Amino acid sequence: MTGNHQGLALVLFTVFVSVTLAITAWAGRRRSSSVEFFAGGRLFSPLENGFAIAGDYMSAASFLGISGLIALFGYDGMLYSVGFLVAWLLVLLLVAELVRNCGRYTLADVLTARMRQRPVRIAAGTSSVIVSVLYLVAQMVGAGSLVSLLLGGQGSAARTWTVIGVGALMVFYVAFGGMRATTWIQIVKTVLLMGGTITLTVLVLLRFHGDLGALLRSAADGSGHGREFLGPGMLYGQSWTDRLDFISLGLALVLGTAGLPHILSRFYTVPTARSARRSVVWAIGLIGGFYLMTIVLGFGAAALVGSHTVRASNAAGNTAVPLLALDLGGGAGSTGGTVLFAVVGAVAFATILAVVAGITLASSASVAHDLHATLRRRKAAPGGKRRENQDVRVARVAAVCIGGVAIALSLFAQGQNVAFLVGLAFAVAASANLPALLFTLFWRRFTTRGTVWAIYGGLVPAVALVVLSPVVSGSPQSLFPGVDFQYFPLENPGLVSIPLGFAAGWLGTVLSRERADEDKFAEVEVRSLTGAGAV
């Protein structure tokens, strides 16, 4: 790495940060009602929201991580691209429109449309915050590694300051700009990310004169594994636990997206269910295109850079795309290579910043709107302007606190592989949030007890199984390599905890003393499908 890379990447990144700060200042001038702060005024267009959803979803883990996995392990890495995209069908078909019609700001709004407020809000708020913090830590650890890789700061000081800087920026965006600023930051980031990815993909295809067969042939050669590289088994084929782990991860990916709080809160920024649907259609177009291109970039990196060089630079493959950019621009030392490398670094960093801002906003909304409102204001009369303003004030404080917690945890987990944290966040979302959400929307007999059981019955096993997994103890790569309390063989708990979440919801309902409120179910059904009474 030369000084040129770092200088240019820093300049580009400073420009991005300045633009986002300007957006925040502009958005922060508006008066801060709840609708403004949590839903950006609800008047974004489907196109804008589609870009913002894509921005919330396409993390640096996808941009760098998936391409890197493909560059190292060929076909097995491609399974991530597929899972992350297919998940959106569930959101489109069963979740987006109905959630838009029934809710106001958070997941708990949808659930409490039928159920008793207090227990359900506390459960849904807790699980939303836990999912968000896990996801947040994954992204911030990623930011730390990225900076030490791209800017050459190998020391731990550079990492630490990066994590703190990212945390401070995201808190600032959220606390001062709310949903409006966060949404525009996502849109800018999506444009940058798509622009960067398209440029690199076109350059790769030009290098092979548009011949995909030639690209795959040289990728197989460059990997040092030959044709095996293009088939399954390089990463997840060693043993049966590996294979089960892969199925577990696949399940968590496809079911988790529909339970991610920061994705759900996106649907409240558009005026109607119909616009929510159209924003998801836009998002699927963008996300699908993006993941198709990550496949080209991954094989391109294997072909042009070579798996061996990629692995030598970073064992997890995270530098495959920057190295590919360097090569495509003309190699190390050339102007083109320097520029492309710096652009990729700045885009990846912008990606992380935007994603963490979106998650922080969603979790602070859960704290203010669900947890604080329920725990602190039992006796106060609901509604009214004062209450609204108080929600926003609490959310700002919550953003600062969550930012602090995430920074601290990220510093602690700095040496960790970020992929497992992302997979875990998806697994918890799929186990705790999705069963309660689907049962509420579609099951007539579902009760308050069923809801609470579904949430805790997915949340607790998911977290417990991770604590007992090889991720935390019992192997050299664990969080605590010194001790061994590993009793669960899989790294991802989804295969067990997701069915448990659904089973707990069913069991809680069957064992309820109270019957489901038919009137409330009629209301939820009519509202969710027609939009009557939607805010």
Place this chain on the structure above:
Amino acid sequence: MNEHDQAETGGLRVDDPWYDVLAAGEWEGPEPPPVSLPSQARPADDHARVYREVQASGPFQEVRSRYRRFVFPAAAAFLAWYLLYVVLATAAPRLMARPLLGELNVAMVLGLAQFASTFLLTWAYARHARLRRDRAALDLRWDTQERMR
């Protein structure tokens, strides 16, 4: 409700290429039945009663069954197809590694087919919802809100 009016009637199909492509196809099946709720209903001061009545009404049942008849089979099908793809990669790696088209092997073709089926189902659902559900659902929405006034 102003927000809603603005977005539904205002710049709808200005900026959405998917939308225009979809709009080109004409739905040729029967029109959704006209909305007529039991009109002997009492003055709607009780929201719960209105919701129950709307829920029991023919037009709402029609909207709901159109929605469910599409999404339940579609969701089951795509989940099964995705799980098949994941399980095949782990259970039958040999089959998946078999070359099919030049450099493309079975696994890659299936992976690309997942992308294709996702785009196709997205298109089909958006089209189905727009042509067979949106109009009737919007009528029901205004009607329900009118009765609760």
